Amino acid sequence: MTNKQIASVLFEVADVLEIKDPDDRFRFNAFRTAGQKISALGDNIVDVYNAGGIEALRKIPTIGQTIADAIAELITTGRYKDLEALRKQIPLPQLEFSKIPSVGPKNAAKLYELTGAKTIEALARKIKKRKTLGPFKEKTLQNVLRGIELLRRSKGRILLGEALPVAQKIVAQLEGSGTVEKINVVGSLRRCTETVGDIDIVAASSNPREAISQFTKIVKGKIIAQGDTKCTIVNEDGVQVDLEILPKDKYGSLLQHFTGSKEHNIAFRSYLQLQNLSFSEHGIKKLKAGRWPLRAKNISFLKKKALDRAPADTVLKCATEQEVYNYCGMDWIAPELRENRGEVTQAIKGELPRLVEEKNIKGDLQMHTIASDGEATLAQMAGEGQRLGYSYIAITDHSPGLAIAGGQSSTQLQKQIREIDAWNKKSKNIKIIKSIELNINADGSLDMDEAILRQLDFITASVHSSFRQSREKMNARLERAISSGLIDNIGHPTGRLIGRREGIEADWDKIYKLCADYHVALEINANPHRLDLSDKMIIEAKQFGVKFTISTDAHSVEGLSNMIFGLKMARRGWLEAEDILNTRSLSTLMEWVRR
Numbered sequence: 001m002t003n004k005q006i007a008s009v010l011f012e013v014a015d016v017l018e019i020k021d022p023d024d025r026f027r028f029n030a031f032r033t034a035g036q037k038i039s040a041l042g043d044n045i046v047d048v049y050n051a052g053g054i055e056a057l058r059k060i061p062t063i064g065q066t067i068a069d070a071i072a073e074l075i076t077t078g079r080y081k082d083l084e085a086l087r088k089q090i091p092l093p094q095l096e097f098s099k100i101p102s103v104g105p106k107n108a109a110k111l112y113e114l115t116g117a118k119t120i121e122a123l124a125r126k127i128k129k130r131k132t133l134g135p136f137k138e139k140t141l142q143n144v145l146r147g148i149e150l151l152r153r154s155k156g157r158i159l160l161g162e163a164l165p166v167a168q169k170i171v172a173q174l175e176g177s178g179t180v181e182k183i184n185v186v187g188s189l190r191r192c193t194e195t196v197g198d199i200d201i202v203a204a205s206s207n208p209r210e211a212i213s214q215f216t217k218i219v220k221g222k223i224i225a226q227g228d229t230k231c232t233i234v235n236e237d238g239v240q241v242d243l244e245i246l247p248k249d250k251y252g253s254l255l256q257h258f259t260g261s262k263e264h265n266i267a268f269r270s271y272l273q274l275q276n277l278s279f280s281e282h283g284i285k286k287l288k289a290g291r292w293p294l295r296a297k298n299i300s301f302l303k304k305k306a307l308d309r310a311p312a313d314t315v316l317k318c319a320t321e322q323e324v325y326n327y328c329g330m331d332w333i334a335p336e337l338r339e340n341r342g343e344v345t346q347a348i349k350g351e352l353p354r355l356v357e358e359k360n361i362k363g364d365l366q367m368h369t370i371a372s373d374g375e376a377t378l379a380q381m382a383g384e385g386q387r388l389g390y391s392y393i394a395i396t397d398h399s400p401g402l403a404i405a406g407g408q409s410s411t412q413l414q415k416q417i418r419e420i421d422a423w424n425k426k427s428k429n430i431k432i433i434k435s436i437e438l439n440i441n442a443d444g445s446l447d448m449d450e451a452i453l454r455q456l457d458f459i460t461a462s463v464h465s466s467f468r469q470s471r472e473k474m475n476a477r478l479e480r481a482i483s484s485g486l487i488d489n490i491g492h493p494t495g496r497l498i499g500r501r502e503g504i505e506a507d508w509d510k511i512y513k514l515c516a517d518y519h520v521a522l523e524i525n526a527n528p529h530r531l532d533l534s535d536k537m538i539i540e541a542k543q544f545g546v547k548f549t550i551s552t553d554a555h556s557v558e559g560l561s562n563m564i565f566g567l568k569m570a571r572r573g574w575l576e577a578e579d580i581l582n583t584r585s586l587s588t589l590m591e592w593v594r595r
């Protein structure tokens with residue numbers, strides 16, 4: 001059993017318990033928290049159990065006796081009898097309906113009772129026919145339909161943040177097997193789209209049969225197809241993993257082909273077609289004899305001569321991706337840009353952006369500590385920030401309006417300010433920026449007084465409630481917050497949760513313009529469940545001159561490692577280091593704030 005499988009059982013227990021008794025928060029939350037812990041655990045939980053039994057399980061934070069027993073039962077018998085008993089007490093459709101985003105257990109029960117629908121599809125049909133239903137108003141019903149659509153679209157796709165570690169592990173193991181000479185993750189995972197349909201891997205090997213045999217041992221699951229040079233396995237978590245192998249001298253074209261996107265490949269190939277060239281994973285084919293039709297870049301005089309002399313139908317092999325693009329007269333295009341958003345034209349002109357890189361990030365501007373709903377202390381977060389090589393972090397514990405997340409009162413904030421002053425006096429390396437994550441209330445007001453905000457260095461404000469306001473109300477709400485002159489940054493601007501909650505509705509062009517005018521940055525929240533702003537919105541916002549921050553919104557020490565996902569979104573949004581505030585030194589960042 002995998003961590004993910006065990007976590008999903010715990011999540012289901014939590015759901016069923018919540019449907020049965022929504023008031024017993026303590027009980028169902030215990031299962032949910034344990035599920036989250038296990039799905040994020042680095043170690044394989046089965047190994048933990050095998051090595052140290054129930055005792056070892058109990059040593060994992062958030063896992064108590066009941067849950068340790070449940071896990072042990074799952075590992076040893078493959079089932080959890082209590083869950084099976086619980087399931088029998090609840091009508092199946094009700095359980096299904098509670099999986100619809102925005103439909104809680106109570107509403108799931110009501111919807112079932114009122115419609116008698118047995119499946120989500122039937123429920124959607126029944127709702128579409130009506131304006132209201134029992135206590136449900138038109139707007140609520142529309143939200144349910146939207147939730148159903150969201151569920152449908154996200155089915156079968158996994159978050160980038162979940163897929164990447166799985167893929168990296170397979171790659172490392174195949175590398176370790178010594179059967180491949182080169183290996184890469186490709187497809188949407190290499191392009192770092194927010195969700196991926198499957199895991200694609202390519203490799204170069206002189207013994208593809210042996211490599212594939214290793215692959216079938218490494219990836220446990222069901223083999224769907226196995227050939228001499230390719231293999232497809234659906235792993236134990238139901239994720240498809242594709243492997244394709246070619247010899248080393250064709251590795252560049254193999255990489256390019258399987259990285260996609262399909263749309264990028266079409267644009268790339270259409271351009272080649274006009275020049276009497278064609279392209280496949282085997283290389284670039286010269287369709288007509290005579291001079292090489294493109295002005296190849298970074299190529300030696302001899303190689304150029306060889307290209308010119310090559311007869312028609314020659315297939316030019318490319319060992320690196322650099323060669324693929326360079327022979328075709330283009331600069332190498334970073335995978336994150338390969339979405340047919342103008343990158344081919346820019347690569348020909350030599351005008352691709354110099355995308356922001358991991359090493360440019362100097363700090364993290366949103367995180368929470370035990371002072372609100374985080375797990376770690378200020379010192380622990382700062383210690384990890386230092387380990388990550390940052391020169392600063394901002395502590396942004398919640399404000400009083402967010403009571404559910406332990407929002408701090410002004411007295412508590414004062415105490416934190418003193419703690420930070422003490423830290424900064426002592427620490428020569430990493431500095432802590434005094435900060436906060438305010439609530440943007442439903443009317444656009446902020447939930448803390450100006451007097452205390454003036455003592456802080458950097459102020460983030462976010463929408464945490466009333467997500468489904470009308471467009472007009474939301475515009476006015478955001479405008480009031482942005483033009484208040486008090487805030488520097490908007491946290492997770494749309495509030496979306498990928499596959500679970502749609503973002504707020506607003507006239508974003510207006511918001512971008514306001515942000516640019518009032519010097520308010522937009523956050524790119526790096527939490528894999530959020531990735532908010534999305535790549536498309538980043539591109540749009542940049543056109544209005546908006547500046548960005550990339551932050552993890554970490555609630556634990558481990559959470560700080562999510563920076564990479566925000567960075568990938570920024571790259572997909574064509575951002576350069578100078579577009580992003582936390583690539584600046586502390587002093588230049590503070591200069592920007594004071595402007």
Ligand code: DGT
Nearest residue numbers: 187188189195196197198200257258259260261262
């Ligand atoms: P995904 O898996 O839905 O997140 O998206 P991709 O882009 O990884 O798509 P996938 O796995 O179907 O294919 C991997 C790459 O293979 C794709 O990005 C481009 C390349 N490719 C080459 N020829 C074709 C083709 O005929 N159809 C598709 N869909 N992809 C192709």
Ligand code: CA
Nearest residue numbers: 187188198200
């Ligand atoms: Ca794929």
Ligand code: CA
Nearest residue numbers: 198199200242
């Ligand atoms: Ca695939």
Ligand code: ZN
Nearest residue numbers: 437462491492
């Ligand atoms: Zn927040």
